[in-house]
Amino acid sequence: MLYFARWKITLIVLVILAGIVVLIPSAFTREQVANWPSFLPKKQMVLGLDLRGGAHLLLQVQRSSLIRDRLQTLTDDVRQKLRDEHIGYQNLSSRGQAVQFTLRDPADAEKVMTALKPLAAPIQSGMLSGGTLSEVSLSQNNGQISANLTDDGIDHRVRSAVDQSLGVLGRRINALGTVEPSIQREGSDRIMIEVPGLQDTARLKEVLGQTAKMTFHLECADGSLQQALQSRPPAGCEIAQPAEANEQPVLINSHVELSGDDLVDAQPTFDSQSNQPIVSFRFNSRGASIFGRLTQENVGKRFAVILDNKVITAPVIRGAIVGGSGQIEGNFTVESAQNLAVLLRAGALPANFDVVEERTVGPSLGQDSIRAGQIAGIIGLVAVAIFMVALYGILGVFADIALLVNVILIMGILVLLQATLTLPGIAGIVLTMGMAVDANVLIYERMREEQKLGRSAISAIEAGFSRAFATIIDAHITALIAAFALFALGSGPIRGFAVTLAVGIFTTLFTAILVTRLIVSIWVRSRRPKVVPI
Incomplete structure (x- = not known):
């Protein structure tokens, strides 16, 4: 059980080195990492709102x-x-x-x-x-x-x-x-x-x-705008107010000819003649067919584009527009054209929303949280390390090395997954530190029992790893089930805690079963102990 093939040793070392390499970009600023060569890793730790602001x-x-x-x-x-x-x-x-x-x-x-x-x-x-x-x-x-x-x-x-x-x-x-x-x-x-x-x-x-509810309407042919403003619109028609204060309202048919649901793409661009920002759009096959028919049958009429009950533009149809594409013109800035394109691509909200609470978390609060989490992690790591050395001597040192590797791998996997690290996530890492040495405690206590039964040091060490294996697996599976339940049913901070807990369980199994065993194996080969130093 203490024998390791060369390929296994190489694999374990490569995994540890990969965890260290993946973490390196997180030690630098985004500006510094952006200037690195393309072949170097650039992913950094994603911090949650409570840490980053x-x-x-x-x-x-x-x-x-x-x-x-x-x-x-x-x-x-x-x-x-x-x-x-x-x-x-x-x-x-x-x-x-x-x-x-x-x-x-x-x-x-x-x-x-x-x-x-x-x-x-x-x-x-x-x-x-x-x-x-x-x-x-x-x-x-x-x-x-x-x-x-x-x-x-x-x-x-x-x-x-x-x-x-x-x-x-x-x-x-x-x-x-x-x-x-x-x-x-x-x-x-x-x-x-x-x-x-x-x-x-x-x-x-x-x-x-904005709801970004976009609709297309033909101009109402049953009356004039002035008559509608003085009395009321004709049946089946309505007055659409302009998005810009200096524009005139438009009398449109209430019937929706086309909706934003038929849009498949919208991009900000510039008009080739006026060089003004516009939004180009493209319909799906159904929308393209309807759009082509409407423009063909209604040449000379105005075709109003309504966004959230406001007229964005109402151009006169000059001829049939085939191909299912068009453009929205208005008094756009570059940013407003980009925002409109984002809204149209994402789709319309089914209802209006009110902002009932607004908060901006400053980065100073995040730094305080990070510092508090770092202090808690360091205190937890040092306390566990001292406890293991006091209780198990040199074997406790090996467990501490495995624990440090465990923390590195947890952070590295979070970076690879681009999972958001929150304050509860840091709590999950600190908790994992305590859980990680549990596996080593089970192994070492099994070694102690085997040695009391009269086994040799090497035999006791082998028995400790092999016979504690099933217990370690069972304990971590039950913890993993709890982590999956927290992730599936929880939200926000609870999910952040569940992610780090689940990742920590897998890395703990790797470090306790493979890393600690590899270190102990190297120690046994070099020292040939007569008794287990526990």
């Missing part, structure tokens, strides 16, 4: 805006159903959480309720119980029909909006070039965002605060 935002779904959008959709659905069934109605409007209208002929009430019944069909709630709920409830009284949004349905929409927004927000933040942002749900209607290293919270809020 950065931006912290807490977003909350605007329930009112979500209800308003849902009412608009419900109103359009009700209008379409009534038209399909050729049913006369009047005073179709929304109020509170309901869409109401009056039948011209009360005798059509039963026919209307049948036509609108699909709108009130139960949907899957998505909960663990697998239950269903109704988003809409229908009622009628003497020809007065009401379609009400239920509270359960609204709550379901809020939860769904949060779920959908997690991915969209993640893509937007990653597009800004940040590293390891933390995006987590808090409660049923909130999302917590932490971006280490980002101090420009204004730009972060600008990018995250």
Whole structure:
């Protein structure tokens, strides 16, 4: 058991050297590492918000805006159903959480309720119980029909909006070039965002605060803008306000001809003639087909691009645009064009959000945390080292060497994985130090027992490693199960702790079973001890 083939020794040494080499860039600044030759490793330790500083935002779904959008959709659905069934109605409007209208002929009430019944069909709630709920409830009284949004349905929409927004927000933040942002749900209607290293919270809020709901509308042909401003827009039309204060509103069809869902790419660029920043976009095959047909059939009309209910641009269609690509012109700066492209590429948020909490963690706090973690780690390492030497003598020194290798490998693996190191993660490393020597304690105590039974020193040492192996594996597997459970069910700091704990378990097995055994093997070969010095 104490014999090591040459290839095994080489492999163990290479692993240790690799851990040291991977850690070297973390000892230098980013500017210094950037100037290194390309063949040298450049990955550095990724520090979390509590260590590096950065931006912290807490977003909350605007329930009112979500209800308003849902009412608009419900109103359009009700209008379409009534038209399909050729049913006369009047005073179709929304109020509170309901869409109401009056039948011209009360005798059509039963026919209307049948036509609108699909709108009130139960949907899957998505909960663990697998239950269903109704988003809409229908009622009628003497020809007065009401379609009400239920509270359960609204709550379901809020939860769904949060779920959908997690991915969209993640893509937007990653597009800004940040590293390891933390995006987590808090409660049923909130999302917590932490971006280490980002101090420009204004730009972060600008990018995250927009829903980026992009739609394309044709200009309304049933009336003029002046008439709509003086009285009200014609049926099926609405006044879209401009994004810039010095621009005029546009009277557009309420019907959405195309949406941002059909976009596959958006990039900031410059106009070839004016050299002004613009945003070029490209549709998917479906969007390209619709875009080509619309531009072909509506030459001479204005085609408005609406972003978050504001007109970005409304150019006149000069001719058919095939190929599915176009450009958005406006009073863009280079940064605003880039931000808009980021929003469009990431996708639209399903609801508006309010910033209910904003915090900027300065780097000084992070340095204090790092210093405190370093002190705790050094104290823990020294205390464990002294304890092992006092209890096991020269074998304790070997365990301390393995412990130092263990810490190096943990840090190296975290760098390779680009896992975020947080303050709880440092706590996980300190805890691993105590757990790491547990394996050596089991081995050494087994050696002591074998020696008391009359075995020779070499036989006792071999028995210590071989017979403690199963116990070590069992103990670390149970700890690994706990780490996986913390990572799967936890979030934020808990995950940071779980990652370092899990990595520490694997490195502990490597150092206790291979590194310590290799050191002891070299010592036995050189000293040929008659007794185990315990």
